[in-house]
Amino acid sequence: MTNPFLLLSQNQELVQQLKALCKKAHWEFVQVTTPTGLVVELEHRAFAGIWWDLADVSLDTTIATMTLVREQVNGPITVFTPEITERIQRKLYRALVDDVIFFPFIRDVVRPQIEQRLWLYQRLKAKRSAASKTTATAPVITTGDWQIDQQNYAISKNGKQITLTPKEFQLLSYLINHQGQVLSREQLVNGVWGYDILDTSRIVDIHISHLRDKLEDDPHKPTHLLTVRGFGYKLV
Template identity: 40%
Template sequence: MKKILAVDDEPSILTLLKFNLEKAGFEVITTEDGWEAISLIQTEKPDLVLLDLMLPSIDGMEILKKIRQEKNNVPVVMLTARGEDLDRILGLELGADDYITKPFLIREVVARVKAILRRTIGNVYSEEDETIQIGDLLIHTERYEVYLKGEPIELTPKEFELLLYLAKNRGRVLTREQLLNKVWNYDFMGDSRIVDVHISHLREKIEEDPKQPRHIRTVRGLGYKFEDRNEEQSL
């Protein structure tokens, strides 16, 4: 049974989340306190965190920052009453996997939680592990592991999914809309900036020079293409 940690300072929202997520088959832990949330993430090791942005003791952005600084790649879905683009983009840049604005439909929350866990955790422990080798980059598709020149690369679940989809479609130009649909599995409110943010994160982690990427190339006016430029130059 997958474990969800829900963090919100509104008891009614926690009650709603707990009831519906448990009904959907999840174990649910709740807290109204941000500092306790940090402790629970360390001790309970949840499979996913639903994290309110506005908390009284320490806000959700700071909690998310601490999670990622500790190299913890647990999927995080931000919950907020705010709708400003700046807050959404900041959360994504800090490593959030998804973003839901209040008031929300509870069935939407449950659906997104299921989708994220199905894609990021479902096959991690499969014994059959396909690998994709592109230049110095090695991707273990089932183990969710990436190596660059033999060294492990730490990716968030969403960064891994994006990299894997790009690699499986090597050589093809993929639009931002295609990536939103295939990697996030829904139209992210028409906001393709989420793709650009995650592409930037990937480049920082897998490219020797993110400003002159070897693998993830921008196709102006269209989207992105995954390739190995060193390989092409040697042909």
């Protein structure tokens, strides 16, 4: 873990407990004593998470601050308190607090609890990063002399841009994503239009015909958008 935690507390007993926890876990924390100080710190650097001493701050201020900073904190928010009611716990969790921990706490229990939260946030961050990279670097798909850019909703043939209607592009994209598979008209309708289309066969056939007119060299003898008699279509 490279980033420290951000602790809001004036309670020296809690601070000493957390120092002992951090020493054993090889963590660090930065201490502030007011919600305003916490907000200012978040503006200047990233933190692994927030440790919030509820004994030092009113519930209304706590909820308001959590609502303000939650999107800035890519890590767990943990509230420490000597006692708490069920009603207040419900309010804290609705404000997207991750955990409420009573202090004095048992160090050997709290450490793995925080480690689990850190693992979860790191895993979610890695998944978002991977998804973002996949989207950003999505290749242009080439089928014969067609070039399909699904990210930018563009298609060209031999370098010349082809204009498709939104539904034509959605249908082509669906076929591309299932390339080589035989798809029934019902599957195509469900995948592109939804379930409320009447006259399924006609709507699919019309759009396939339009795609062939725009993309195939000979629409009457297609080489990519093929009919599978008695069943449906496939893209090859």
